[in-house]
Amino acid sequence: MEETLIRQLDDLTTPHLADGCLRSGVPVRCGPSALRPLTAAMRCAGRVRPVRHVGSIDVYFEALEHAAPGEVMVVDNGGRTDEACIGDIVALEVRDAGIAGMVIWGLHRDAAELMEIGFPVFSLGALPTGPQRLHSRPADMFVRAGVGGHAVSGEDVVVADANGVIFLPVDRLSEIVTAATAYRETEARQLRAMRDGRPYRRLVRFGDYLERRGREPGYGFRQHLKDIEAAGEV
Numbered sequence: 001m002e003e004t005l006i007r008q009l010d011d012l013t014t015p016h017l018a019d020g021c022l023r024s025g026v027p028v029r030c031g032p033s034a035l036r037p038l039t040a041a042m043r044c045a046g047r048v049r050p051v052r053h054v055g056s057i058d059v060y061f062e063a064l065e066h067a068a069p070g071e072v073m074v075v076d077n078g079g080r081t082d083e084a085c086i087g088d089i090v091a092l093e094v095r096d097a098g099i100a101g102m103v104i105w106g107l108h109r110d111a112a113e114l115m116e117i118g119f120p121v122f123s124l125g126a127l128p129t130g131p132q133r134l135h136s137r138p139a140d141m142f143v144r145a146g147v148g149g150h151a152v153s154g155e156d157v158v159v160a161d162a163n164g165v166i167f168l169p170v171d172r173l174s175e176i177v178t179a180a181t182a183y184r185e186t187e188a189r190q191l192r193a194m195r196d197g198r199p200y201r202r203l204v205r206f207g208d209y210l211e212r213r214g215r216e217p218g219y220g221f222r223q224h225l226k227d228i229e230a231a232g233e234v
Contacts, residue, residue, distance in 0.1 A: 002047075011181075013161055014165070017176060020180025026168070026169065030166050035124060042122070043101075043160065044160050045072070046099075047154060048154055050076070051142060051145060052138060052145055054136070055131040069098030070100050072101045072102070074158060075145065079124065083106075084109035084128070086104060087110035088114055088117065092119075103123075103165055104122065107125055155169065155170050
């Protein structure tokens with residue numbers, strides 16, 4: 001069941017999934033906007049394999065001893081901008097273990113080599129130097145990872161594309177995917193209609209919305225869209 005849902009994620013963008021969260025009442029947990037792919041075409045999706053970096057690349061190899069193909073390695077380097085925490089050797093080893101991609105709350109190096117490898121890597125950018133420190137290993141270093149203001153674990157799925165990174169709880173994944181798929185289909189119908197010359201305002205009955213908001217000042221556009229969608233009018 002979970003594998004089927006994760007395959008369905010391939011047809012959904014992170015904006016679709018963010019809207020799916022909103023429609024499902026699930027908190028939207030996006031990585032910071034500075035977290036970007038090496039190239040715009042890179043994308044990955046899978047269950048989170050968390051790793052907390054402490055200054056040495058052996059943590060990645062140890063994490064792989066327990067990882068499953070199709071997972072996405074999420075690396076917590078505290079958002080540090082004074083060191084790169086992965087390079088081409090790590091990326092090749094992780095790729096060859098069947099991992100679907102890496103999301104790094106930190107920096108990478110070997111940028112040209114990583115782009116040639118083509119393995120999906122999302123990070124805060126590049127820096128020439130690796131770590132010059134070695135910290136003690138926390139007990140939960142393979143249990144959770146921080147990314148921006150969010151803590152994620154193996155109970156989460158991560159999806160990353162050119163729009164950014166989003167984390168989804170596994171136990172709500174089915175309803176998020178269902179809602180995101182409905183949003184994608186609605187949007188596709190609207191775009192087709194707009195290409196045929198029908199303005200978006202007409203499609204969503206914007207005049208009716210303004211009229212009702214005049215009567216009910218607390219009535220918002222988001223609620224209007226929900227109402228007309230429920231009535232099958234968009």
